[in-house]
Amino acid sequence: MKIEVWSDFVCPFCYVGKRRLEQALEQFPNRDQVEVEFKSFELDPNAKPYSGQSIHELLASKYGTSVAQAKQMNENVGQQATDVGLNYNFDEMKHTNTFDAHRLAKYAATVGKEKEMTEILLRSYFEEGKLISDHEVLAELAESVGIDRQAALNVLKDEKQYANDVRIDESIAQQIGVTGVPFFVINQKYSISGAQPTSTFLGALQQVWQEENPEQ
Secondary structure, eight states: OEEEEEEOTTOHHHHHHHHHHHHHHHHOTTGGGOEEEEEEOOSOTTOOSOOSOOHHHHHHHHHTOOHHHHHHHHHHHHHHHHHTTOOOOGGGOOOOOOHHHHHHHHHHHHTTOHHHHHHHHHHHHHTTOOOTTOHHHHHHHHHHTTOOHHHHHHHHHSTTTTHHHHHHHHHHHHHTTOOSSOEEEETTTEEEESSOOHHHHHHHHHHHHHHHOTTO
16 A cells, blocks of 8 residues: 655644654554655745744734734644644744755655655754755755765755656646645545544545455
């Protein structure tokens, strides 16, 4: 069974959804026969490097609300994160462009480090307040999961490397009607949109397994 996950590294619900899927897999008897593959999606392809604006100010500007209201919205999201063992630090988050981070994740996949790179990018952004568009930061993160630092820097310095891989993922997302993330596709025909409850993921896994393995 294959699960494709479209997500972005600055999407708060993507990290929550990832954890809920992982919790469902822990309860799924056939988890050893499930492959999870991460796909690129940019929530804001035109995002600039970090401007110094807080995530609260950014959200207030986007939705035309006050900073106080934006903080409340973030606290609500933060509670969902806490419920799955994550500790979002909204005051330190540095919203930025994620294209290079996606390119690096694609490179990581070629050296067997996709899962580790995806996890550390999400954690670095949401919990540690790191600027995940900065090449030195990205190289440091790559090195921390066992990827050669210089190799990572070489990829990041060449804007063409793995750019097409990212664009292909985004093109497929457009073709299948993905307008928001996280978006999960099981065996290329069953989809789950959003950070659904763990029980929803588990139910989908069980249903797909039973439909495709009726003899078992």
